[in-house]
Amino acid sequence: MLPMPSLIRHLNCVTMAPRTPGSMTPARMVAHCLLVEGPDGLALVDTGFGTVDIAEKRMGRAFVGLMAPSLDPAETAIAQVRAAGYDAADVTDIVLTHLDLDHAGGLGDFPAARVHVFADELAAARARTSPKEKNRYIEAQWAHGPSWVEHTVAGEEWLGFSSVRTVTENVLMVPLQGHTRGHCGVAVRRPSGGWFLHAGDSYFNHGEKENPPTCPSGLRMFQAMVQMDKKARHANADRVRSLHAEHGPGSGASEIVTVFCAHDAVEFDALADVTD
Numbered sequence: 001m002l003p004m005p006s007l008i009r010h011l012n013c014v015t016m017a018p019r020t021p022g023s024m025t026p027a028r029m030v031a032h033c034l035l036v037e038g039p040d041g042l043a044l045v046d047t048g049f050g051t052v053d054i055a056e057k058r059m060g061r062a063f064v065g066l067m068a069p070s071l072d073p074a075e076t077a078i079a080q081v082r083a084a085g086y087d088a089a090d091v092t093d094i095v096l097t098h099l100d101l102d103h104a105g106g107l108g109d110f111p112a113a114r115v116h117v118f119a120d121e122l123a124a125a126r127a128r129t130s131p132k133e134k135n136r137y138i139e140a141q142w143a144h145g146p147s148w149v150e151h152t153v154a155g156e157e158w159l160g161f162s163s164v165r166t167v168t169e170n171v172l173m174v175p176l177q178g179h180t181r182g183h184c185g186v187a188v189r190r191p192s193g194g195w196f197l198h199a200g201d202s203y204f205n206h207g208e209k210e211n212p213p214t215c216p217s218g219l220r221m222f223q224a225m226v227q228m229d230k231k232a233r234h235a236n237a238d239r240v241r242s243l244h245a246e247h248g249p250g251s252g253a254s255e256i257v258t259v260f261c262a263h264d265a266v267e268f269d270a271l272a273d274v275t276d
């Protein structure tokens with residue numbers, strides 16, 4: 001797969017409108033995914049919800065009530081892959097930041113793809129040992145039996161991060177545990193130079209990557225409520241903040257990294273029309 005990405009598109013695969021306490025208007029959240037096009041096929045980073053999630057509301061009543069997802073079939077990754085002129089079978093690889101229901105839902109729409117995930121994450125999703133994990137992981141989303149490619153946390157260095165796993169020379173899995181046990185970021189080399197880092201759910205609001213970090217209180221509470229490892233989550237959010245300070249656009253670094261998380265609409269809107 002992917003000797004060198006020739007085009008990277010930013011897809012929003014679920015719009016959500018959660019009501020935050022004390023606010024009259026609902027917040028807008030997205031599920032920011034990447035479609036990476038290379039000469040030998042396509043790769044997705046995260047998948048949002050899939051067609052069955054939307055048809056059967058597989059994410060459950062509690063999630064639908066809290067997050068108010070749009071449930072628009074046109075937002076699914078498969079619909080957007082087809083709109084780009086491709087077919088499901090063209091997607092050879094999917095790299096997941098983690099297996100939460102709003103990231104893994106689209107797997108079944110690409111049954112032939114290899115699915116890259118950290119082994120700790122897959123083990124946690126299969127075992128579902130805690131109440132939080134019983135809620136966040138939906139086994140039906142991978143009941144079709146994907147060809148999993150399990151990666152261990154060990155290996156290379158990348159811009160100050162250690163134990164980075166190389167999927168290809170141009171796609172790296174960067175360990176960012178805390179939100180879940182095997183959560184990672186995914187770095188993709190941009191054809192125009194530098195990198196994107198899809199930081200998954202390691203933070204939720206664009207203000208968190210600035211110094212000093214800011215985050216609406218409702219979102220801060222939500223992140224604490226769903227985290228699996230508080231210490232690791234905060235340590236990794238700090239590392240992502242340092243990376244943004246040292247390598248972000250405008251830093252003057254030789255290797256520029258554009259960092260974004262999965263659910264922040266401001267970050268998505270800034271990148272939605274960027275194709276490179």
Ligand SMILES: [Zn+2]
Pocket residue numbers: 100102103201262263
């Ligand atoms: Zn998420």
